[in-house]
Amino acid sequence: IHVRFSAYRTAMKSRRLQKALCLDLLELSIAQSVFDQHKLVHNGQLLEIPSIINCLCTIYRELQQVHPDLVNVPLCVDLCLNWLLKVYDSDRSGKVQVLSMKIGLFSLSKGPLKDKYKYLFAEVAGAAGICNQRQLALLLHNSIQIPHQLGEAAAFGGSNMEPSVRSCFQYVGRDDVIEVQQFVDWMHLEPQSVVWLSVLHRVAAAETAKHQAKCNICKECPLVGFRYRSLKHFNYNVCQTCFFSGRISKDYHLSYPMVEYCTPTTSGEDVRDFTKVLKNKFRSKKYFTKHPRLGYLPIFLRSPDFYRPLILV
Template identity: 75%
Template sequence: MKDEELKKQMPIGGDVPALQLQYDHCKALRRELKEKEYSVLNAIDQARVFLADQPIEAPEEPRRNLQSKTELTPEEKAQKIAKAMRKQSSEVKEKWESLNAITSNWQKQVDKALEKLRDLQGAMDDLDADLKEAEAVRNGWKPVGDLLIDSLQDHIEKTMAFREEIAPINLKVKTMNDLSSQLSPLDLHPSLKMSRQLDDLNMRWKLLQVSVDDRLKQLQEAHRDFGPSSQHFLSTSVQLPWQRSISHNKVPYYINHQTQTTCWDHPKMTELFQSLADLNNVRFSAYRTAIKIRRLQKALCLDLLELNTTNEVFEQHKLNQNDQLLSVPDVINCLTTTYDGLEQMHKNLVNVPLCVDMCLNWLLNVYDTGRTGKIRVQSLKIGLIALSKGLLEEKYRYLFKEVAGPTEMCDQRQLGLLLHDAIQIPRQLGEVAAFGGSNIEPSVRSCFQQNNNKPEISVKEFIDWMRLEPQSMVWLPVLHRVAAAETAKHQAKCNICKECPIVGFRYRSLKHFNYDVCQSCFFSGRTAKGHKLHYPMVEYCIPTTSGEDVRDFTKVLKNKFRSKKYFAKHPRLGYLPVQTVLEGDNLET
């Protein structure tokens, strides 16, 4: 009965609930066998004792009398009973031992199978919880098409971080599948429900991986096509019939669909350069160059850019290696950060796409005339610092800092690199000849001769030299004076055009009393009252003080008694001249 009952429990269940029932039944059966063990063994033992006193049955002799006996003798009855008892005792013992052996073996199988299935079920439950958590995050994702372009990079980083976070799930999937594969040697086959759950978990993990990879791909493609590196947001910097396009090395160019022509320069940059041609009538090159740069500076909105802001942007983009080459997308990223900050402070003045595109155009014109798509970090820094807003000597400090070594000292090569990058700004405007040409070696030599030819100079020594307004850099301090004079009003009348008050620069003669000239007349070289161009004059970019008026009056008195030969022999230069002979190593490279 019990062995039949036990056989009905077989085979091993395919899931934990079924196995638990088998386990409980087996435990109950073992408990019942334990309870009956004494009585069964005692009965077998008593039968053994009884049978020990009984003679062993002899072989039956052939019956001579073929007539069947109607009655057995007492001896024959005893032998028959003993024979039956011996047979039953042997069968009981054999079945009892077999039942115990089968039950014990079944118990071991159930125990091992239950342990394995519990491990597998635990792994499945753990995996299911992790997948639900990850799927909840995935289900919360907005479609890529609904995301703001500015947030694409942030979403890419978050998706990559999410992919790293869910990576350990793969190990849990492997563990679950390994546990599942260990069931076959035990002749244990998961139930249909458990098999479906296994397949479902594996499929969910694959789908999660695919969805993460697909989203990352979509985000990266969107970022490539519409993000800052794609330059897509810069397409709004031009209007029809113009279209902005990108060459293979990410350098922008512009298509005019009306004339079917292309050019490297932004249409607004072309207009700006055409307007700069109107300034060619300014007779003095330093002023002509400075006024051109000032107009360029304002067109690029760099007159709004504080010096410390440029430094923060450089640090934010980790522009620490001056020799590093930046790609056009790198430059755009840096400029976008710069102009985004300016837009927050000057919303009505800064059009970010236009400013970024124009500034990029200018930087390429200055530092990448061949349109290779690469600009050195140092060139970018010097270009932006030179045209940014700030005190002149503070700007000198920033420029020096960009080329100085770890000891905050600068050697001839480093100064040469600084001057080379700086002189490219007037060179691009066609004004380099007036500043000693492109060879910066004489300027470098001038600076170090000023400092007793020491191998290195400090920032103070550099600033002292710059205060002398060396010929190659004179356009920079003049640029600052041009900016300062823009809104200056002087209570004086121009002796030539009669403008009153004089707005901008005021030029006072140190030869004639009460002789003032406005900047327009001065720059065009106009004179009156017999005043000659070589006569000494003093420039004011802000209204004069009473002390300055007295000082100038004294100088006029002195100059009244000086001859024309004196002024011809002692011309006044507004800068420190340097000899521009070609000699020695070329420090430009």
């Protein structure tokens, strides 16, 4: 599939990587337990390759016990080691910082998105459970290395973390420190620099979803994966292939609002969307151009191919 929007393209690349490394099987709590077991508590410490291998062996042996048919320990350790070195050892020193390794593995591990945000925050927060601007920048810098290795960093602000940090502290309304719940609330607004992480979770959730609806563009039915439903026209649906490629029909405009579903809709959601369509039927194309509905928090000038305007559920 040609994926026009970089946020989705990066998430789909990350999903393939996650599954290839079997990190989609790794619970956050298990990862944390292994780090504690190996006494990896000093995040500034540099780990040499033998130490990284020891830690990864413990992780994948744990996974093999639960998923013996899916996890080949030597292969997974080799793949994950090489990935960590490519992402976090640009100088080819043969060393990776503990913090970088934790953020890399936590980012691609399994678990609720809210829990993942809390784990990531805890790795840079001080003993009091609060985070200053420098610590947040450190977290975001390590996170952006994943799309950077996938050739997608430019769409997420590159190596400049200052706009993201400023966005977070402006949202909180202070400039000294933030608490974990404030960070989680900001992340749920999908800041552009880390939106790939939340989209990754939706991509994973949508993989097996089947929707009893017909795509108004390519006529596919039922829809497998994501379903995009118009909030401007009644019973207008778009499949994920058409959505990702940016295809539209002659009577539909890109500025019109859509709602994204990564699981089949409930009757309550159907009624809610019907009500919204009723309201939007009397609004012009000019109105939607002037009042775009974005499912993420932009922090700097973005390309129109970064993320399609929609409403997230």
